[in-house]
Amino acid sequence: MLKNQSKWALAAAITIAMSFCMTAPVHAQSEADCAARADRAQRESNSVLGGAAVGAAGGAVAGVILGDSRKATKRGAALGAVAGGATNAVRKNKTYKQAYDDCMAGR
Numbered sequence: 001m002l003k004n005q006s007k008w009a010l011a012a013a014i015t016i017a018m019s020f021c022m023t024a025p026v027h028a029q030s031e032a033d034c035a036a037r038a039d040r041a042q043r044e045s046n047s048v049l050g051g052a053a054v055g056a057a058g059g060a061v062a063g064v065i066l067g068d069s070r071k072a073t074k075r076g077a078a079l080g081a082v083a084g085g086a087t088n089a090v091r092k093n094k095t096y097k098q099a100y101d102d103c104m105a106g107r
Contacts, residue, residue: 029103029104029106031104033103034099034100034103034104035100037099037100037103038095038096038097038099038100038103039096040099041095041096041098041099042092042093042095042096042099045091045092045095046088046091046092047088049085050088051084051085051087051088051089051091052081052082052084052085052088053081053084054084055080055081055082055083055084055085055087056077056078056080056081056084057077057080058080058084059075059076059077059078059079059080059081059083059084060073060074060076060077060080061076062076062080063075063076063077064076
């Protein structure tokens, strides 16, 4: 009976030791590492120019519907481009901040 208990204890000890060896250590991230990770996340998000193009298209459509002239279409496109570009710039900044904060928190 004592031999069976020692075999189980040895098996448990080996299992625990193997589980410690197989887990990857978690290292604290440096500010530079997190900044690099956040920069990559920001670059992979949508571009400000793409947001401006989508905004310009939407603004042009709104200008056609509301103004029914070329002048209204141009104004709508210009306003849409500014709004779309600004919106995407804010999103890129939020993406950077979220990725940086997650990295510094160890997530």
